[in-house]
Amino acid sequence: MVWRATKGEFLLKSPVVILWTNRAWLVALGTIGIVMAFLLILTYVSVKVSAPLSEAVCGKTIVIDPGHGGIDAGAKGRSGVMEKDVVLDIGLRLADLFNRAAVYTVLTRNTDDGLIEPGNRSHANWKRLDLEGRIALATEHNADIYVSIHANSFPEQVWSGAQTFYHSKSDDAKELAIAIQKELVSRLGPNLRKAKTGDDYFVLRKSTMPAVIVEVGFLSNPREEALLAQADYRKQVAEAVFYGTVNYLVESYKKGRLQEGDESRPSSDLPSEFTDIQDYASLYSRARAALNLEENEVALYFAGPTNFDDDLMPEVREIPGLGAESNPDSRASRVVQELIKGPARGSVLCPTLPRGTCLKSVKIVDNVAYVDFSEELMENHWGGSRAEELTVYSIVNTLTDVPGIKEVQILIEGLVSSTIAGHIILDEPLSPNFDIIEFKQF
Ligand SMILES: [Zn+2]
Structure with a gap:
């Protein structure tokens, strides 16, 4: 009866009900008190938790x-x-x-x-x-x-x-x-x-x-x-x-x-990574030696084939008469021409130079190769910063494999400080990038 009665009814009908109601009020007041205390604690805790957030961000x-x-x-x-x-x-x-x-x-x-x-x-x-x-x-x-x-x-x-x-x-x-x-x-x-x-x-x-x-x-x-x-x-x-x-x-x-x-700052919890450039260089030279290139062969660097291999990988290619080429500029020029042709037919690797790109000239001065491309290198490029990086270093890493070249300055239509896709400004000669090569493929 109590449960079905309306609020007005049990106040009027039975003292037992009134007594129960008084107890209910006590219970309700007690509950409200506990909830309020809990909310106060919660507010205090949340302020403590969010304080760094506001101080750190605002x-x-x-x-x-x-x-x-x-x-x-x-x-x-x-x-x-x-x-x-x-x-x-x-x-x-x-x-x-x-x-x-x-x-x-x-x-x-x-x-x-x-x-x-x-x-x-x-x-x-x-x-x-x-x-x-x-x-x-x-x-x-x-x-x-x-x-x-x-x-x-x-x-x-x-x-x-x-x-x-x-x-x-x-x-x-x-x-x-x-x-x-x-x-x-x-x-x-x-x-x-x-x-x-x-x-x-x-x-x-x-x-x-x-x-x-x-x-x-x-x-x-x-x-x-x-x-x-x-x-x-x-x-x-x-x-x-x-x-x-x-x-x-x-x-x-x-x-x-x-x-x-505390002056002793905790050591970084970042995952340790293989970032020592010297280690990359020695790994690279060992891996390159394992390619066992013949006199007429070069390693051309193209982009990896899958979503998980977005690095450069070498393709060994024979260029007839390359070893007998005495002019260093002509030798470098022949290597770039092969890079422009793209990966060998049937290769799983991806091209790094866009269609229509022409090589205008290569000149080597003091171990720096100045390589001048036509504007198609920029105009037909597919864009994307990583793709641009792969294009740049496919040229630089391939050419610095050629004896007598340590750095490469890429030019477009004779201009220094050009850019292929708008993320990298080619304002200085570049050394090979060992970090961008997928070693496991050697
Ligand atoms: Zn972009």
């Missing part, structure tokens, strides 16, 4: 750099999705997320236009000025972090997965890249890609604060192109970059606090 300045823009569309997907549009949208969403967390943001562009208009400058001059301007903006604003957003591309459709790059000069950039990559993988997976060094990327080379390039996926992969065309997916990408950056800031803050209290 008031920071982050430069968000959506790559390319204007007449430089960057990479293009088969169904027409353009890198410049995708990265601008993600950049704007990212800025919004940071602003809501009381983080100052500086966008290097918030419209379709690039930072600097080409005017009547040469392509090389304009791209360099544009990239320099983006870094200058970050320096002017005394930014704490620089996040450049790009989309990748490759001649083979199979390559996929978002990936974050950093410069090996900065441990902080490495930690930031690892934190962002972790969120990209957990939120957008499946993806086996790891944070990777990209020491030749201009913005990473020139930045004075922790800087990363986030390649949000491959526009050359139809599945990822379709995903990147969806607003909801771009929102998830922005969230992944946001949470990765926040996690990095909180971790840095905690380490800073530990350091303040």
